[in-house]
Amino acid sequence: MQRGHVGQRHCPRGGSGPTWAVELRRERQSVASRNTERRVRRPRRRGNRDEGIADTKVQCPRPTRGATSPASGAAPAWRIEMLPTPITTPPVGRALITGASGGMGAVYADRLARRGFDLILVARNSARLEAVAARVADATGRQVETLTSDLRRADHVDDIEDRLRTDERIAMLVNNAGVGSATPLLQADIGTMRGMIALNVEALTRLTYAAAPGFVARGGGTIINMASIAAIGPEILNGVYAGTKAFVVALTQSLHHELASRGVRVQAVLPGAVATDFWDVSGAPLASLPAGIVMSTEDAVDAALAGFDQGELITLPSLPDPADWQAYEDARRALFPNLSRSEPAARFGVGRAPAAAT
Ligand SMILES: NC(=O)c1ccc[n+]([C@@H]2O[C@H](COP(=O)([O-])OP(=O)(O)OC[C@H]3O[C@@H](n4cnc5c(N)ncnc54)[C@H](OP(=O)(O)O)[C@@H]3O)[C@@H](O)[C@H]2O)c1
Structure with missing residues (x-):
């Protein structure tokens, strides 16, 4: 049984992990x-x-x-x-x-x-x-x-x-x-x-x-x-x-x-x-x-x-400003009124709606 594998924290740049990380992967695979x-x-x-x-x-x-x-x-x-x-x-x-x-x-x-x-x-x-x-x-x-x-x-x-x-x-x-x-x-x-x-x-x-x-x-x-x-x-x-x-x-x-x-x-x-x-x-x-x-x-x-x-x-x-996510959400929700309609959008030129004049 191993000791102390808790909350492990790889050193992002340390390059120290590979040997024991490989061992851990092998062990994980052995739990078959x-x-x-x-x-x-x-x-x-x-x-x-x-x-x-x-x-x-x-x-x-x-x-x-x-x-x-x-x-x-x-x-x-x-x-x-x-x-x-x-x-x-x-x-x-x-x-x-x-x-x-x-x-x-x-x-x-x-x-x-x-x-x-x-x-x-x-x-x-x-x-x-x-x-x-x-x-x-x-x-x-x-x-x-x-x-x-x-x-x-x-x-x-x-x-x-x-x-x-x-x-x-x-x-x-x-x-x-x-x-x-x-x-x-x-x-x-x-x-x-x-x-x-x-x-x-x-x-x-x-x-x-x-x-x-x-x-x-x-x-x-x-x-x-x-x-x-x-x-x-x-x-x-x-x-x-x-x-x-x-x-x-x-x-x-x-x-x-x-x-x-x-x-x-x-x-x-x-x-x-x-x-x-x-x-x-x-x-x-x-x-x-x-x-x-x-x-x-x-x-x-x-x-x-x-x-x-x-x-x-x-x-x-990571995101510094939550307003950025809110803007993304707002854009998504702004689509809602037009996401489901009885006719295809006019720009496709199909269905009953006339194509938009160009
Ligand atoms: N690390 C990133 O950069 C990152 C970024 C965004 C999101 N995430 C997400 O964060 C979550 C945690 O990942 P982590 O980064 O902490 O990676 P991790 O250190 O590899 O941890 C993954 C955990 O999931 C367990 N696990 C894997 N396969 C499993 C299975 N089949 N059944 C039960 N448990 C299983 C592993 O334990 P065992 O091997 O013992 O089963 C381990 O405890 C994941 O959902 C991942 O998609 C990670």
Whole structure:
């Protein structure tokens, strides 16, 4: 079992990650069989506030700051970014976070625990998930449970759906798990594209549909959906990836439209490039990106949560002036009156409407 893979932060320009990043990818690939596990971690530094929580089934090594890289044995370039704030908030319910074994999901785990949430963390790599859980539980005193699950698989999603439907303490769903691709259409493998759609679209949709009715019935809840700037910039990366993220934005806008009045808060987050394993998995090494466009995981998540606190429906962590997004929205909405009419536009010269005089 590995030690200390929590909230990892690639050094955007350090070029230090490849060796252990390759090891992590190998390990991820080795989690082949279905292995949905449940781990409930009792906080070490706090009293038992929830008598219903079982003892930890598997003890993981306590992660340490600047833990040793599994691949090289040397100190990694990334480090755990700990906030100094002591935990004073009473528990506010559970947050279920997908893709919490690393990257932005691990930072969400840390930040939401500090905001008073007990956590249910979901991803495939159980060792990394356990390490994140141990570190967050130690640092915050919150209860952290892990569910090892491959969200591309419908039967694995069944289990998470059940949990969302039946656990009335869940007050927040963070649909963060996702993969990308930088491969152009003609070179892209359709099986890989289908897997991306299964994770980025289908699993996200199923979990949202599982969580929302309970939130409405209980008079409140939050759904945070991780999108991407690719949603509005389909020319940037692989088109299917962009399409999945455009779906996330549209679904989030619709959820807000339908559920805001029922007490459900939703947010779509559209980061630009963030320093995570995402890039290596996508086939575009992080080191190939200009440093000036790459944000740290901590900054991206902290900005996203600040946007949430400010009441934003759509949060672009990089965008300096929110009026720019509002102008984009206003332009979209300005189209509405003319998007559905009984006749084709006159400029086409068909139908009953006469062509415009030229
Ligand atoms: N990094 C960027 O530049 C960037 C920019 C915009 C948006 N995003 C979005 O941000 C989200 C988080 O990505 P990240 O940047 O933090 O990348 P990351 O470090 O690669 O994290 C992805 C997370 O998703 C999990 N995951 C991947 N496939 C999964 C599967 N089949 N089932 C369950 N969990 C799975 C991974 O864990 P396991 O491998 O353990 O399963 C990991 O915890 C994604 O939705 C991504 O599209 C990223």
